[in-house]
Amino acid sequence: MPGRLKAKIVAGRHLPVMDRASDLTDAFVEVKFGNTTFKTDVYPKSLNPQWNSEWFKFEVDDEDLQDEPLQITVLDHDTYSANDAIGKVYIDIDPLLCSEAATVISGWLPIYDTIHGIRGEINVLVKVDLFNDLNRFRQSSCGVKFFCTTSIPRCYRAIMVHGFVEELVVNEDPEYQWIDRIRTPRASNEARQRLIFLMSGELQRKIGLKVLEMGGNAVVGYLQCFDLEGESGLVVRAIGTACTLEKMSTFPATATHPNNSSPSKDMKEPGFGEEAPGVPLSSGPPTPLRAQTFSSFSPSKSYSRQSSSSDTELSLTPKTGKISSCPVGHLCHFCMIPPSPFCVFQEYPFFTLTIFPPGFLLHVGGVVSARSVKLLDRIHNPDEPETRDAWWEEIRQEIKSHAKALGCHAVVGYSESTSICEEVCILSASGTAAILSSRFMQDGPLDTEHRFEEVVSPGCGFCHIPYDELNIPFPAQLTYCYCCRRYKVPDVLFTTIDLPTEANVTGKGCLIQARLCRTKKKAQGEGNAMAISNLLPFLEYELHTQLMNKLKLRGMNALFGLRIQISVGETMLLGLASATGVYLTALPSPGGIQIAGKTPSDITYEQHISNMQKKINDTITKNKEQYEINPPEVVEEIIGSPIPEPRQRSRLFRSHSESSDEVSEIDLSHGKKDAFVLEIDDTDAVEDIHALLTDSPTPAGNTSMFTSVRVFRLNANLTNQGLNKIFSDLCENLLKSLYFKLRSMVPCCLCHLNFTVAIPEDELIQVAVTAVAMSFDKEQTLENGKRSGEKTLIKGKPCLVSSTPFFLFSLLFLSTPLSFPLALLLSTASSMEKASPLPEGRSRSLRSNRSYSGSSVAVVKMTPLSFIPGAKIIKYLGIINMFFIRETSSLREEGGVSGFLHTFIAEVFAMVRAHVAALGGNAVVSYSMKECVFMENPNKNQAQCLINVSGDAVIFVRESELELTSVQPQSATTQTSNGGEGT
């Protein structure tokens, strides 16, 4: 009994009228945890009941604390008939289990009903008393911190990065149980919501166990997904990177490292993510395994030849004694082996992180991906996770071998996804093959990076090829690095990670997107799977070609944050690849694009071709201007001409198991003629919009997160081309719409554009976009000194950035005194940040004087980025992982599908905000909408939608406020400097 959960129901407000006669409600509340239920008294005849209940106490195992949500049900008391449910609130108490996260959940939470939506709010107080459990054989993993953020969280430093963790749990989908035929839709939805809450709790607990096993205390880059397989079950799976994190102390403390006996104690090796060596540490979390704190980074043993030990061997005994058996000799004194070599993760040197501290990422090979088509109805034992485990195992192995082929020993920016249609399921995994700093490695193939050992040229080092020049696994044009001229670089570079902060970039970046739609015949079972498998390589090839062309059209040579999504439907396959294109100074200037006609005999045709060619060349020049890409000319002369012949090269590997006899690398330079069909109007359109965005006047600096969902109905019998065009237009129009909507924020930058495509039904395409718009503050720039340079930049084109927040930095680096005093690059700019624009200053004083008086509704920011511009995250309160179902049988009355979904998304936002506020937070970072499954039946006037969102609840403080609030000037400087460098 190592935990006591306490809940108190304070009051309700804005309850719906449940009794028509009196226009009032007799409300009471049921509080349920596990199998225990408490009830409050009935508060008669009020829409704003004041229960003020006693503390309801649940004495439970911490295992249950992790798995179960606290379930609060508000009901209307009825003397004669059954009590009517008003709605429910599920509270994830996980954040309370970690000493460093939230301590209490307190606030107004929306009461949610799956049929009616939000129906009033309830004020609750939840606390947990946790008794330390020293039992090593325990099943719980309380205290392991989870972060969705794919970088080391900003107020922590990583002492060690252990490596890949994954877990998968399966259950029967309540929607497909026999009982669903006789129960109400509400009951079925609630069963599903509750089950998913339980499953994600269990999943987190299991992952936590693995982390403890590895000696870590946190999971970073935690990515949890649902697969609604239908008949065969409901899968919740998650991947992440296990780390040992330590909270950074703001003020230097004299406390010594808690673990005196650790071999690492003499080491002054700077921690991962820390700028100054030897910064004394605050004490860590009270986990038993805290004993092993190592002051160095150690990824998993990437090339350990151990035969794969299976999950079953994951013994629950922490192998604390293993340190002595560490096989590493010379590196041992500052670098520890994770204590359990049995762990499965060691097989996979994968990292879900996309942002790395300087010096960690040595070389980047390129994107590696693997896909596999599976049939769900062939799972022998659908209720057990073994089959799915095996599937993923297969794919991970493949990724690993691809990475190896690129001469890399690790995969970074790793992610996994699925697309399901009926019984067919496409599993995909992708990442970026990379070589990590040997300084942080305890073993591994050292020859490859020994060559580069002394380079440490941070601006270009990561571009240098990791693979053997003479043994290139694919055709590529190698040149000497344009920065250091010592090592070879490829002509283009595709990656799934964010742009490293230290990278030298010329000009600005922009969104590059490839879209593709392919029809396929309707088929069943194996035939269907075969057809899809056969289509996949072509799909990927074409996506790649498109990306390459568009990249060249913009005069750029590298892609970051590449995300390829393939979605399967009954009659078509959709492919969408989004990335941020940039010009890496180290890489050669991209060659132009030449159009090769198929029938050169015809004069008019040739005329047309040459016109096209001219147009393309003009576009490239224009684009170079727009994105301010002017690489030094001299360089080009020395090195020689750019690529003489416009051949397509690729770092893209793909394969899929159904056709494993195929060569796993496709030479993408084949079929180059077709490759140059360019969608001119498409690019023109983008430019137009960009031009538009630049001219309007500027509002105050501001960020705003949004989600936009569109569903299109296609006409039947479209050709591939037709489909392609439509799909492309669809995305294009969506972007245009966004520009228009956000025109009041101009000049702004759309960051972390996250596109999700799905084929909910035949002939339907659903595109969901989540992004954050950031506007620059012109006023502020004008107030500060340093005119000439920035002015043009601020006036310059707003950029569209996809999943590469760090891109912003390079932009901001040039425009330092902007309202984004982000630390990593801008540590010197702190003096300039102080000048805040007048309106903001006024409003702040107004707020601080007045509006913080109790009853106000707190503003909660949401952002898909891992940081908040102009602010410092001072505390992580825990992970937010919420799942909602909404159903209606009066679709028309609720404003049709759009009205229904609009309300639902707004409600989901409101609930996320309320839960974050209840944890004491004021923002959600790394927010993402993982799932948005929408189904409708207009004939029956019905619709249903499932939404899954996640993120990290945090407390942030505006940098300017930090300065204002600090009383003593001395402490103020300390804080500022910390904020400047540490975050």
Added chain:
Amino acid sequence: MSVELDVFVGNTTIMDKEVYQLWLNGYTVNDAVKVRIEGGVMEECEASAEVLLSDTMDQYRTFQMCERLLHHPAKLANQLLFQIPPDRQAMLIERYALACQFNSLDLVIIQFQTFICISLFRYYAFDDSFVREVLGKKLSKGTKKDLDDVSIKTGITLKSCRRQFDNFKRVFKVVEELKGPLVENIRQHFLLPDQLARDYAAIVFFANHRFETGKKKLQYLTFQDFAFCAGQLINNWTVGAVDNMMEDMDVDLDKEFLQDLKDLKILITDKDLLDQHKNLVCTALRGKTNVFNEMEANFKNLSRGLVNIAAKLINAKDVRDFFIDLVEKFIEPCRSDKLTSIDVNLYLTHYTNSAHILDTFKHHAVWTRYMGVIKSCILRMYHD
């Protein structure tokens, strides 16, 4: 290809003021798009009609979601569905506080946590031409059915008419049962700025007493004229006007006072008193105006008119005709005699004051209370 579904939801709600006004005016989405295209947004932003349509629909949906909240403004203070960035919020609050002339900014900040304060203001705003049509009518379903005629007559869309009518009705229903000062009640329950709350008070007051305002002879009067008169009546003739006992209602006229008004009849029934009164007034007026002769000739007539109005007010039915009576019995005769409003002011001042000098006239308090309102109402209604 067709768009089946198209939504855009922000963590902070972006509202376009222009579109909001179009929505309030009852434009359909398509009409609103047309207006926006004509307004030149497209050239400004190089957007296509498609984009504009999608944006307009999004905005309309947002407004519809807001509407539920707007009906119960008290909920706005702590609603969670919409969020506005704090800097903008603070700005709005400041601006709004200015508009509301609230004394305590703190109160405003607590109450107006959201941007909806501005939308609220606009949502409850109404067209003078519309309100002129329904002023004094019963706020019933019957009246609502006739709104299409009003819509045609005023050129305001039926949708907008309905919204305005429903607003009147909603406010009426809430304050009908409430104790205390009417304007203050409206202000607190609907969080409306002062002027708008006063206007609503007038509308509620008129609807409650069913004052006749639609007659041809009254057509020249604007809503603001009536609202002014309503304010006078509310401030002087209701129960709440004399003693500030909170249990009394502001909506009803002071019955006791109305009863007392009957005593004023002595001014016209007593021949001596009437003559005395006339002499006093004429003495005071002589030489001060060009229309002295007309005033002298008409004195008894006008005096009878005003006192008769007073005596009749005890009957609810006659209360309805208050304004038409004022016009017929006083304003029209004066106007036919070509009196300027300065003349009228002069006349009414002396008419009121002289009564106090009369030895046998005892009802000074009632007379002052009555004539004060009558004078200001007539002066407001007397358009030169």
